[in-house]
Amino acid sequence: MSTQHSKAAKQFLKNQTYAHWHDATFWAVRSKRDNMAYGLDEWEQLREKASAIKRHTITHLDEYLDQFATAAEKNGAEVHWAKDAQEFNEIVYGILKSHNVKKMVKSKSMLTEECEMNPYLEERGIEVVETDLGERIIQLKGQKPSHIVMPAIHLNHDDVGELFEEKGISNEKGNHDPTYLTYRARLSLRNEFLTADAGMTGGNFGIAETGDIVVCTNEGNADMSTSCPKLHIAAIGLEKVIPNYDCLAVFQRMLCRAGTGQPTTTYTSHFRKARPTAHHMHIILVDNGRSDWIANPEHWESLKCIRCGSCMNTCPVYRRSGGYSYSYFIPGPIGINLGMLRDPQKHSGNVSACTLCLSCQTVCPVKLNLGDQIYQWRQQLDDFGTANPQKKLMCRAMSMVYGSPGLYNLATALAHWANYIPSPIMNCGLNPWADGHKMMQFPKKPFHEIIKDIER
Amino acid sequence: MASKEDILKKYRSNIRIQYDMPDLSDIQAVTYPNPLLQFMNMTKSVGGNAIEVEAGRDINELIRELFPDAKEIASNLPEITIATRNPDEVGRARDLNGTDVGIIRGSFGVAENACVWIPQTMKEKAVCFISENLIILLSKSQIVNNMHEAYARLSAEANSQEQFATPHSVPLGQRIAKSFEKYGYGTFISGPSKTADIAQVLVMGAQAARSATVLLLPE
Amino acid sequence: MKIGLFIPCYVDAVYPEVGVATYKLLRHLGLDVVYPEKQTCCGQPMANAGFEKQAIPLAESFDDKFSGFEYIVSPSVSCTAFIRLNYPRLLNHQCESAKHCMDVVEFLHDVVKVDRRLGTFPYKVSLHNSCHGVRELGLSSPSEQHVAKYNKIKDLLELVDGIQVVEPERPDECCGFGGMFSVEESAVSAQMGRDKVERHIQTGAEYVTGPDCSCLMHMAGVAKKQGLNIQFKHVVEILAAGL
Numbered sequence: 025m026s027t028q029h030s031k032a033a034k035q036f037l038k039n040q041t042y043a044h045w046h047d048a049t050f051w052a053v054r055s056k057r058d059n060m061a062y063g064l065d066e067w068e069q070l071r072e073k074a075s076a077i078k079r080h081t082i083t084h085l086d087e088y089l090d091q092f093a094t095a096a097e098k099n100g101a102e103v104h105w106a107k108d109a110q111e112f113n114e115i116v117y118g119i120l121k122s123h124n125v126k127k128m129v130k131s132k133s134m135l136t137e138e139c140e141m142n143p144y145l146e147e148r149g150i151e152v153v154e155t156d157l158g159e160r161i162i163q164l165k166g167q168k169p170s171h172i173v174m175p176a177i178h179l180n181h182d183d184v185g186e187l188f189e190e191k192g193i194s195n196e197k198g199n200h201d202p203t204y205l206t207y208r209a210r211l212s213l214r215n216e217f218l219t220a221d222a223g224m225t226g227g228n229f230g231i232a233e234t235g236d237i238v239v240c241t242n243e244g245n246a247d248m249s250t251s252c253p254k255l256h257i258a259a260i261g262l263e264k265v266i267p268n269y270d271c272l273a274v275f276q277r278m279l280c281r282a283g284t285g286q287p288t289t290t291y292t293s294h295f296r297k298a299r300p301t302a303h304h305m306h307i308i309l310v311d312n313g314r315s316d317w318i319a320n321p322e323h324w325e326s327l328k329c330i331r332c333g334s335c336m337n338t339c340p341v342y343r344r345s346g347g348y349s350y351s352y353f354i355p356g357p358i359g360i361n362l363g364m365l366r367d368p369q370k371h372s373g374n375v376s377a378c379t380l381c382l383s384c385q386t387v388c389p390v391k392l393n394l395g396d397q398i399y400q401w402r403q404q405l406d407d408f409g410t411a412n413p414q415k416k417l418m419c420r421a422m423s424m425v426y427g428s429p430g431l432y433n434l435a436t437a438l439a440h441w442a443n444y445i446p447s448p449i450m451n452c453g454l455n456p457w458a459d460g461h462k463m464m465q466f467p468k469k470p471f472h473e474i475i476k477d478i479e480r
Numbered sequence: 481m482a483s484k485e486d487i488l489k490k491y492r493s494n495i496r497i498q499y500d501m502p503d504l505s506d507i508q509a510v511t512y513p514n515p516l517l518q519f520m521n522m523t524k525s526v527g528g529n530a531i532e533v534e535a536g537r538d539i540n541e542l543i544r545e546l547f548p549d550a551k552e553i554a555s556n557l558p559e560i561t562i563a564t565r566n567p568d569e570v571g572r573a574r575d576l577n578g579t580d581v582g583i584i585r586g587s588f589g590v591a592e593n594a595c596v597w598i599p600q601t602m603k604e605k606a607v608c609f610i611s612e613n614l615i616i617l618l619s620k621s622q623i624v625n626n627m628h629e630a631y632a633r634l635s636a637e638a639n640s641q642e643q644f645a646t647p648h649s650v651p652l653g654q655r656i657a658k659s660f661e662k663y664g665y666g667t668f669i670s671g672p673s674k675t676a677d678i679a680q681v682l683v684m685g686a687q688a689a690r691s692a693t694v695l696l697l698p699e
Numbered sequence: 700m701k702i703g704l705f706i707p708c709y710v711d712a713v714y715p716e717v718g719v720a721t722y723k724l725l726r727h728l729g730l731d732v733v734y735p736e737k738q739t740c741c742g743q744p745m746a747n748a749g750f751e752k753q754a755i756p757l758a759e760s761f762d763d764k765f766s767g768f769e770y771i772v773s774p775s776v777s778c779t780a781f782i783r784l785n786y787p788r789l790l791n792h793q794c795e796s797a798k799h800c801m802d803v804v805e806f807l808h809d810v811v812k813v814d815r816r817l818g819t820f821p822y823k824v825s826l827h828n829s830c831h832g833v834r835e836l837g838l839s840s841p842s843e844q845h846v847a848k849y850n851k852i853k854d855l856l857e858l859v860d861g862i863q864v865v866e867p868e869r870p871d872e873c874c875g876f877g878g879m880f881s882v883e884e885s886a887v888s889a890q891m892g893r894d895k896v897e898r899h900i901q902t903g904a905e906y907v908t909g910p911d912c913s914c915l916m917h918m919a920g921v922a923k924k925q926g927l928n929i930q931f932k933h934v935v936e937i938l939a940a941g942l
Contacts, residue, residue, distance in 0.1 A: 025879075025882060025883050026883070027883070029884070030883060030884045030885070030886065030887070033884060033886055033887045034885075034886035037886050037887065037890050043890070047894070051869070058842065058843070061843075061844070061845045062845050064845065065845070067844075067845040068844060068845055068846065338843065340872055340873050340875065340891055341884070341887055341891075344887050344890050344891060345887055376879070376880065376883045376884065377884060377887075378877070378880070379830070379873050379875060379876065379877030379878075379880045379888075379891075380747060380830075380877060381830040381834070381872075381873035381877070382830060382834040382835070383830075383834070383841075383843060383871075383872075383873070386834055386841050386843040386844060387843040399746075399747065402747070402748065402749035403746075403749055403750075403751050404749075405749050406749065406750070411749060412883075415748050415749070415879060415883070416750070418748075418879075419744070419745040419748050419749075419750045419753060420753075422740070422744060422745055422753075423745060423750075423753040423756075425739075426708065426739040426740040426742070426757060427739070427756055427757070429736075429737040429739060432708075432739045432740075435712075436711060436712045439712050439713075456882045456883075456885045457881065457882055457885070457920070459885045459886075459889060460881075460885055460886075460888065460889025460890075460892060460893075460920070460921055460924060461889070461892075461917070461920025461921055461923070461924055462920050462923035462924040463920070464713055464916055464919070464920060466712065466713060467712075467713070467715055467716075469715065470711045470712050470715055471706050471710065471711040471715035471718035471719065472706070472711055472734075472736070472738065474715050474718075474719060475718070475719075475722065475734050478719065478722065478723075479734070
């Protein structure tokens with residue numbers, strides 16, 4: 025009864041030192057979030073408002089998108105609409121080609137990851153340079169992000185040190201001090217910012233009333249990407265648009281507190297139009313499935329997500345299996361849900377990577393019902409044709425036994441015979457419970473027999 | 481654009497249930513008995529410096545004291561006499577690279593998180609990020625409690641119809657407010673640029689300023 | 700006040716002593732307790748595995764057996780939560796009994812409002828806050844939330860003579876049982892179990908106690924496999940100890 029996730033997780037846990045470090049690291053981020061939450065009396069009120077704002081906005085999104093595009097165009101930006109990943113990549117390429125762009129720097133955007141934009145552009149001769157340090161590291165290493173906010177978290181300073189030596193970014197062999205490595209990366213990326221022809225950003229929020237694209241970073245790389253190159257393209261998924269500044273205040277206050285345990289990102293930048301010496305700004309609004317998801321009665325609320333990452337940090341399964349164990353590019357509770365919306369057949373395996381502890385939805389700043397939705401997805405697996413046959417059989421057997429008091433009483437009467445099964449057979453590998461547990465002892469008499477004696 | 485209408489139409493037709501906008505006026509956001517003090521404490525905790533400047537102090541002299549080794553100083557502020565570069569006058573943004581100290585004006589600060597609202601007030605905003613060290617001049621009376629107040633202020637500034645015929649008679653914060661509309665860019669900056677992407681070790685100075693100093697002016 | 704006692708399948712088959720303790724404790728408090736015959740299972744294992752429709756006949760049978768009771772009490776937070784939160788939906792809201800179903804801890808704390816000395820248990824116990832109890836039944840304040848701290852299990856345990864109650868680090872992190880999860884993701888499940896047991900041991904407690912036998916069963920199995928020296932008792936066994 026194994027899945028891609030369970031196999032990968034088992035591998036992950038083989039390196040116990042690493043696994044404990046991974047778990048402790050993310051628990052530390054969860055703790056920092058806790059300190060932020062406990063420090064604001066209005067925290068739970070903000071969560072309630074954030075949830076309500078998102079429910080309203082998502083269910084009126086067509087109006088807000090229209091308002092956003094009108095405001096952005098009035099500001100002088102050119103607004104594009106991409107129905108899917110292919111169209112998005114084509115639009116980006118078209119804009120870059122028309123400006124003869126050879127190199128583009130970009131700040132972090134999970135949307136571009138979703139659309140697989142980087143390889144598309146690189147195949148067409150455009151160099152794409154990630155400028156978020158974590159993204160740059162994994163780009164150089166040829167890896168995918170293992171977390172949506174801390175993409176290189178799975179690497180330690182030696183991994184990064186050796187990588188930088190190999191790529192000629194650092195020039196002191198053996199110096200793996202993070203401060204030194206960050207400085208060397210700074211020098212390398214500084215050169216990229218200065219020589220790039222275009223800069224691309226994602227966007228944490230789009231403001232319908234004013235046409236702003238709001239980008240939050242700690243590094244300042246979105247601002248560097250848009251201050252030196254003469255072309256700025258901003259890309260966001262449809263659901264990033266929110267009504268106005270009053271709403272933005274709620275989300276801005278929660279995003280970083282929830283995601284990294286800081287009161288704010290260093291930079292919260294509002295882009296309305298390009299600077300006077302640059303070409304006009306381009307904004308791309310991307311659908312790629314979102315207009316379908318709103319129709320899903322159990323799962324439309326996944327559109328509320330603001331991509332803070334706090335659900336991953338709190339998830340005891342994510343912490344002990346790592347981002348790469350999941351089949352979808354976004355891991356953890358939100359990744360399980362978004363993966364199912366994207367391709368249920370492909371990503372059904374992730375749905376069992378959850379104990380339904382509900383910590384995720386208790387931590388979520390927008391009260392997304394992540395765990396409840398995972399439970400719902402499980403009910404649909406049979407319809408998708410991806411229900412595990414062994415599980416199905418086991419449940420059918422249980423149903424039969426539990427449905428018949430006679431059968432059930434027989435089963436409980438015989439249960440204690442299991443106590444006599446020799447250990448080598450019990451632990452032979454066919455019994456997955458025995459992998460991690462010593463078998464429990466079944467009592468001779470179940471409660472329903474004992475109670476008869478007591479009541480007498 | 482064909483795609484726009486298709487997308488909006490499809491989305492609209494797929495909405496099953498609708499929810500109302502909640503009332504946001506009853507949010508009990510944190511306020512401080514001394515917002516300036518909170519702002520200064522938060523600035524320190526995010527790795528920045530906040531210095532109260534006494535009336536009559538020579539700003540240029542103070543900056544020289546803070547950065548005695550600075551060679552290239554970039555600013556378009558008329559009160560800064562020690563600038564060696566001007567972001568309004570450079571040929572290209574990249575010419576600002578190698579700036580030791582960039583000096584810019586902030587509009588107002590936010591006590592809860594040490595953010596300073598910086599509308600773009602120069603031709604090349606790169607000066608705010610490309611400089612090794614950033615100095616932000618801020619009127620110390622212009623501190624709001626939290627981001628709700630901050631964004632309400634930005635909305636009010638946007639809605640204000642006043643055009644200033646004699647700019648210097650209007651407080652600086654209000655003057656530069658219109659700058660956001662003019663240039664179409666503004667940012668909240670809280671402390672220096674930072675990252676913890678390598679082994680979760682926090683390092684000040686990622687891709688932008690390695691230090692951020694807010695000079696709180698009496699005016 | 701007529702109380703119906705619901706004893707879930709695994710308590711019936713593996714931990715009957717917990718059922719016995721529940722019955723004895725309720726009787727000790729002067730309550731009229733009835734144990735309807737032919738109980739089997741609430742359906743949670745199948746539902747969590749993705750076959751919640753299989754819980755429908757069990758829900759109907761439950762509703763039949765337990766109609767007419769003012770409260771239905773069970774020594775299992777996971778079963779109680781499943782019944783109360785899902786039966787009305789599964790039976791299209793034709794399920795009177797579900798809303799009267801309470802876990803024994805919340806029943807004693809909120810309805811009976813026990814405030815007198817209960818059993819005797821002169822040991823240090825580490826409190827295991829089972830997820831269903833915390834985040835579905837509200838037995839304690841979730842550590843994720845900024846709310847006034849409370850813990851109904853602790854309140855009741857402190858009525859026990861000689862006891863010392865402590866909580867481990869990460870007080871409401873999941874133990875890793877998760878039903879089928881323990882078999883399907885056995886590596887992660889066992890790791891979570893070991894980590895949780897370690898944290899309980901670090902408190903210096905001799906016993907781990909909690910409101911759900913499935914958590915205790917999982918942790919006990921993991922602990923015994925590792926040869927770890929700590930014992931496990933359901934809360935109700937401690938509350939009834941020596942009565």
